[in-house]
Amino acid sequence: MISDRLASALDTFxxxxxxxxRTPGLTFAIADSSGLAYSRAFGMADLGTPTVMRxxxxxxxxxxxxxxxxAAVLQLHDRGHLRIDAPISDYTDLVATNxxxxxxxxxxxLLTHTSGLRWDTNDASLTAPLPLHEHLQQGLRSPRGREYGxxxxxxxxxxxxxxxxxxxxxxxxQLVATTNPDGLSFSxxxxxxxxxxxxxxxxxxxxxxxxxxxxxxxxxxxxxFGSWGVPCPPIHSAVYPGAGxxxxxxxxxxxxxxxxxxxxxxxxxxxxxxSILTMVNQHVTTLVEDQVYGFGLGVAMGDLDSPNAWxxxxxxxxxxxxxxxxxxxxxGVAVVAMSNxxxxxxxxxxxxxxxxxxxxxxxxxxxxxxxxxxxxxxxSRSAYAAGLLFGDRICGLLNADGxxxxxxxxxxxxxxxxxxxxxxxxxxxxxxxxxxxATAAAPDPVAIRTLVDLQTGRLDLDLQALAWGxxxxxxxxxxxxxxxxxxxxxxxxxxxxxYGGEVRGGTAV
Numbered sequence: 001m002i003s004d005r006l007a008s009a010l011d012t013f014x015x016x017x018x019x020x021x022r023t024p025g026l027t028f029a030i031a032d033s034s035g036l037a038y039s040r041a042f043g044m045a046d047l048g049t050p051t052v053m054r055x056x057x058x059x060x061x062x063x064x065x066x067x068x069x070x071a072a073v074l075q076l077h078d079r080g081h082l083r084i085d086a087p088i089s090d091y092t093d094l095v096a097t098n099x100x101x102x103x104x105x106x107x108x109x110l111l112t113h114t115s116g117l118r119w120d121t122n123d124a125s126l127t128a129p130l131p132l133h134e135h136l137q138q139g140l141r142s143p144r145g146r147e148y149g150x151x152x153x154x155x156x157x158x159x160x161x162x163x164x165x166x167x168x169x170x171x172x173x174q175l176v177a178t179t180n181p182d183g184l185s186f187s188x189x190x191x192x193x194x195x196x197x198x199x200x201x202x203x204x205x206x207x208x209x210x211x212x213x214x215x216x217x218x219x220x221x222x223x224x225f226g227s228w229g230v231p232c233p234p235i236h237s238a239v240y241p242g243a244g245x246x247x248x249x250x251x252x253x254x255x256x257x258x259x260x261x262x263x264x265x266x267x268x269x270x271x272x273x274x275s276i277l278t279m280v281n282q283h284v285t286t287l288v289e290d291q292v293y294g295f296g297l298g299v300a301m302g303d304l305d306s307p308n309a310w311x312x313x314x315x316x317x318x319x320x321x322x323x324x325x326x327x328x329x330x331x332g333v334a335v336v337a338m339s340n341x342x343x344x345x346x347x348x349x350x351x352x353x354x355x356x357x358x359x360x361x362x363x364x365x366x367x368x369x370x371x372x373x374x375x376x377x378x379x380s381r382s383a384y385a386a387g388l389l390f391g392d393r394i395c396g397l398l399n400a401d402g403x404x405x406x407x408x409x410x411x412x413x414x415x416x417x418x419x420x421x422x423x424x425x426x427x428x429x430x431x432x433x434x435x436x437x438a439t440a441a442a443p444d445p446v447a448i449r450t451l452v453d454l455q456t457g458r459l460d461l462d463l464q465a466l467a468w469g470x471x472x473x474x475x476x477x478x479x480x481x482x483x484x485x486x487x488x489x490x491x492x493x494x495x496x497x498x499y500g501g502e503v504r505g506g507t508a509v
Contacts, residue, residue: 002038006363013463027053063242064325101159112295122237126233221321243317296311341354
């Protein structure tokens with residue numbers, strides 16, 4: 001069960017996270033093997049009306065849909081209606097052959113994003129798109145992709161190379177519709193066979209309709225531009241099986257727990273355990289914004305060498321929604337965080353810069369032993385963190401000669417001024433305390449890192465860094481470029497072999 005202390009910490013962390021990341025609202029749920037353990041809603045579902053976010057507000061979950069597609073495909077595989085290693089053209093009239101190597105595309109290729117289809121968006125439409133089968137046929141006949149008027153090729157890699165394809169998951173949706181014995185549409189099949197057994201009453205992957213569809217209980221999605229949020233118009237995805245999931249955090253976390261928590265009462269009910277094992281195995285890896293991700297069958301994974309290893313997926317939908325669904329196997333919990341914000345400066349919404357991602361990661365960090373005890377107000381904690389970082393930079397990074405005296409620190413704290421209109425206050429005493437604390441540990445980077453890691457508000461320090469404009473939520477002390485550079489002058493530089501020398505103590509000999 002989730003402890004009261006963790007629940008209380010989330011209740012205070014998440015409001016700060018949505019404020020720092022300029023997120024209108026967020027719903028958050030945790031489940032363990034016994035069922036739903038935590039569920040809350042924060043912020044606003046609509047800024048115009050205004051409407052407070054509720055737990056039953058429906059969010060566009062984007063690529064979390066792919067977990068549903070994968071479960072449906074593997075379910076049909078378990079029941080003998082298809083083989084994931086057989087070409088999909090054995091079951092459908094979709095002729096999918098990678099022209100780069102003439103490989104006939106299988107469900108396995110599509111589930112692992114290794115078919116050779118291009119990195120794509122979501123085949124968007126502002127009106128009702130073509131029916132799924134017709135759209136896929138049209139797309140496969142075209143040698144070009146869709147983005148920016150079709151400037152890129154449809155097939156851009158040999159089979160086996162990872163390239164994230166929403167179009168490919170649309171093809172899997174058609175495979176489900178073609179191979180299920182009752183001839184159900186994809187939407188009807190997952191409603192009956194995936195959502196129905198779990199009683200997920202607020203969840204669906206409907207075929208897109210024209211504007212004017214029923215949007216009651218749906219949160220408004222916002223494209224975020226700094227401190228402004230612009231409501232996004234209805235954008236439909238023609239390849240909706242892998243992008244069109246509508247759900248609540250509570251429904252989604254129940255699905256996630258039933259699929260991936262071995263001690264859950266529904267584990268194995270949707271997909272056989274042997275197929276789940278295949279699903280969560282790492283079949284391919286990729287690098288996204290300097291972060292290594294593994295991919296199984298329709299599912300991503302990360303931090304596999306740590307206690308906070310996770311399996312799941314991020315779900316973003318243009319241009320107003322960002323969510324994360326993760327299972328932390330070592331901790332025995334499933335976590336879903338869903339928000340109605342989309343950072344318009346980016347396409348990929350990294351977890352370390354989004355309220356949904358930071359909140360999901362908070363749970364794992366807490367359960368792995370990180371302490372989160374935040375005394376004082378946000379302004380006091382921000383000033384303390386600023387002092388800590390200034391002390392690190394002067395006495396650690398620069399290792400400046402001469403002591404950073406108390407009167408100097410006091411003068412720095414007293415001289416702080418807001419750069420622009422800012423409703424927060426400044427706590428000079430907290431700044432001075434932070435600077436003195438860092439100064440006492442400097443210049444040893446190990447001592448500084450230990451100091452930062454043992455802070456009772458380390459999770460808060462990371463959030464403070466993001467609020468200051470850091471590229472990721474990680475408190476930047478000590479500075480790794482210098483703190484982790486050890487013995488670089490003694491490294492062998494292979495190119496010097498061409499000149500008949502080697503490096504010893506920085507000198508070629």
